Amino acid sequence: MTALSNEVGLGATAPSISESTLAEAQEVASQPHDQTPTRHISDYVGPPITFAVFIGFWYLMSDWGLKHLFDKPKFLIPEPHVVVHDSLQSVPRGDLLRGLGYTTQVVLIGLGISIVLGMALAIAMAQARWLERSVWPYLVALQAIPILAMVPLIGSIMGYEVNSRILVCVIISIFPIVSNTLFGLLSADQGQHDLFTLRNASRFTRLWKLQLPAAMPSVFTGFRISAGLSVVGAIVGELFFVRGGKGIGALLDQYRSRNIYPLAFGALVLCAVLGIAVFIIFGWIGKLVVGRWYVSTRKSS
Amino acid sequence: MTAVAGSHSIGDIPILAALKFDNVSMTYPDGTFALDSTNFEVHPGEFVTIVGPSGCGKSTLQRIASGLSKPSTGTVTVDHDSLGYVFQDATLLQWRTVRKNIELLAELNGVPKAERQAKAQETIDLVGLNGFESKYPKQLSGGMKMRASLARSLVLDPKLFLFDEPFGALDEITRERLNDELLSLFQRSGFASLFITHSIYEAVFLSTRVLVMSARPGRIVGDFEIPFEYPRAPDLRFEPQFAELSGRVSHALRGAHS
Numbered sequence: 001m002t003a004l005s006n007e008v009g010l011g012a013t014a015p016s017i018s019e020s021t022l023a024e025a026q027e028v029a030s031q032p033h034d035q036t037p038t039r040h041i042s043d044y045v046g047p048p049i050t051f052a053v054f055i056g057f058w059y060l061m062s063d064w065g066l067k068h069l070f071d072k073p074k075f076l077i078p079e080p081h082v083v084v085h086d087s088l089q090s091v092p093r094g095d096l097l098r099g100l101g102y103t104t105q106v107v108l109i110g111l112g113i114s115i116v117l118g119m120a121l122a123i124a125m126a127q128a129r130w131l132e133r134s135v136w137p138y139l140v141a142l143q144a145i146p147i148l149a150m151v152p153l154i155g156s157i158m159g160y161e162v163n164s165r166i167l168v169c170v171i172i173s174i175f176p177i178v179s180n181t182l183f184g185l186l187s188a189d190q191g192q193h194d195l196f197t198l199r200n201a202s203r204f205t206r207l208w209k210l211q212l213p214a215a216m217p218s219v220f221t222g223f224r225i226s227a228g229l230s231v232v233g234a235i236v237g238e239l240f241f242v243r244g245g246k247g248i249g250a251l252l253d254q255y256r257s258r259n260i261y262p263l264a265f266g267a268l269v270l271c272a273v274l275g276i277a278v279f280i281i282f283g284w285i286g287k288l289v290v291g292r293w294y295v296s297t298r299k300s301s
Numbered sequence: 302m303t304a305v306a307g308s309h310s311i312g313d314i315p316i317l318a319a320l321k322f323d324n325v326s327m328t329y330p331d332g333t334f335a336l337d338s339t340n341f342e343v344h345p346g347e348f349v350t351i352v353g354p355s356g357c358g359k360s361t362l363q364r365i366a367s368g369l370s371k372p373s374t375g376t377v378t379v380d381h382d383s384l385g386y387v388f389q390d391a392t393l394l395q396w397r398t399v400r401k402n403i404e405l406l407a408e409l410n411g412v413p414k415a416e417r418q419a420k421a422q423e424t425i426d427l428v429g430l431n432g433f434e435s436k437y438p439k440q441l442s443g444g445m446k447m448r449a450s451l452a453r454s455l456v457l458d459p460k461l462f463l464f465d466e467p468f469g470a471l472d473e474i475t476r477e478r479l480n481d482e483l484l485s486l487f488q489r490s491g492f493a494s495l496f497i498t499h500s501i502y503e504a505v506f507l508s509t510r511v512l513v514m515s516a517r518p519g520r521i522v523g524d525f526e527i528p529f530e531y532p533r534a535p536d537l538r539f540e541p542q543f544a545e546l547s548g549r550v551s552h553a554l555r556g557a558h559s
Binding site for chain 2: 191192194195196197198199201209210214216292295
């Protein structure tokens with residue numbers, strides 16, 4: 001409050017016509033958006049509790065559920081501490097970490113291609129309504145056809161190597177980028193567009209100074225969704241396109257076929273961790289880019 | 302000077318008005334008859350306000366004046382290069398700071414960086430936004446946003462300012478305060494104004510002339526000279542003469558509305 005009052009003092013000494021700044025500064029100070037979000041104790045308690053429930057459920061299924069509910073042997077779901085213990089042994093640990101690095105590479109390459117192609121496509125579609133109308137059906141179709149149905153075809157045409165895995169990543173992750181970017185580009189309000197129209201702004205200026213910045217919150221939502229999908233794409237790709245480096249998906253398949261269930265679960269956990277990591281990272285970058293100005297509808301409390 | 306639609310009826314006679322509506326009417330493609338043959342002029346130094354009921358075509362008139370809409374018939378004469386505008390919403394760009402928002406129109410006009418920055422600083426001082434230059438719109442109150450919106454056009458040194466119910470969403474106290482400040486700017490900068498509102502008191506307080514519009518299709522049915530001298534003190538609002546004039550405008554408005 002003192003800082004604000006000082007600024008007001010400045011305003012009053014300048015050759016200003018305003019004597020009202022103080023009252024309005026107070027109004028500003030009471031604006032909810034100007035406050036840093038306050039955290040409640042529930043924000044910290046919630047995640048550990050759900051994690052404990054999750055681990056508890058895992059033990060329950062392993063020690064009791066498999067036998068009594070499904071009448072299956074216990075080794076199909078090893079206990080969490082066994083999974084952790086076995087996965088941390090030096091040989092599987094090395095394999096899993098190398099696999100993680102390798103899969104991450106494919107995920108990022110696929111996602112990068114999706115971002116570039118998807119955003120370019122969305123920008124083109126925002127410029128011409130006929131293009132938007134003609135391209136949409138194919139994007140929706142791409143989304144509707146299960147990726148597994150396309151995998152054999154992709155293999156036959158492109159071979160069973162890394163390129164095919166990257167292609168799977170792109171196919172599976174491009175849709176949210178196109179749809180979110182397009183939605184964002186069209187989200188600038190009419191009054192703002194009028195302003196650009198009145199100054200005879202060119203299409204490029206309108207795109208660069210109005211539509212793209214307005215699209216950023218939505219674009220980053222798209223990145224976040226696509227990042228997760230790209231992980232799925234990379235893992236699925238590895239299950240089918242086995243030539244080239246061994247990623248987590250390939251290890252998962254190998255452990256499962258050799259009945260080493262603790263390691264198969266270890267690989268599964270790593271897949272999850274990778275998915276969560278890219279999700280968080282893109283959320284964080286998004287916050288960095290638009291957090292200063294974007295008003296999320298989600299209340300901080 | 303450019304004319305929008307219709308024919309040039311001006312010929313060789315020098316144009317004195319900052320804005321001239323000559324038999325302008327507007328029918329939207331969907332058949333809505335928004336504006337009936339409208340004639341008026343706004344001269345340099347004049348503050349003309351149009352009052353009318355909601356949906357009477359006031360905003361249509363303002364859009365035509367700015368060049369955003371073309372009239373169905375008639376001629377509008379206005380210099381588009383020296384126009385300022387404040388809309389109902391502040392329409393600030395959320396991702397730009399106050400300072401960068403105020404520079405926007407000058408930037409779109411291709412004004413060199415140093416020049417527009419200096420000009421922006423000048424108008425920031427003028428509208429009382431010192432200390433708020435690096436805030437984002439989400440951090441501003443409604444009144445502050447409107448100041449920024451006003452400053453954004455002031456940077457262009459407009460000869461004619463178009464206001465479309467700019468203070469309609471603000472509370473009474475903020476609105477009156479901004480009215481006072483707007484009048485100081487009007488006197489200081491010497492732009493002509495075309496102001497749209499549905500508040501009779503705001504109209505009488507601000508203007509040199511008040512035009513009353515009928516319900517749709519809008520047409521001008523009343524024309525009042527407001528004789529008060531500038532600068533106008535805030536307490537003018539409580540003078541008997543002010544009340545009397547407001548009453549006359551109000552009657553004209555009711556007559557047009559029934």
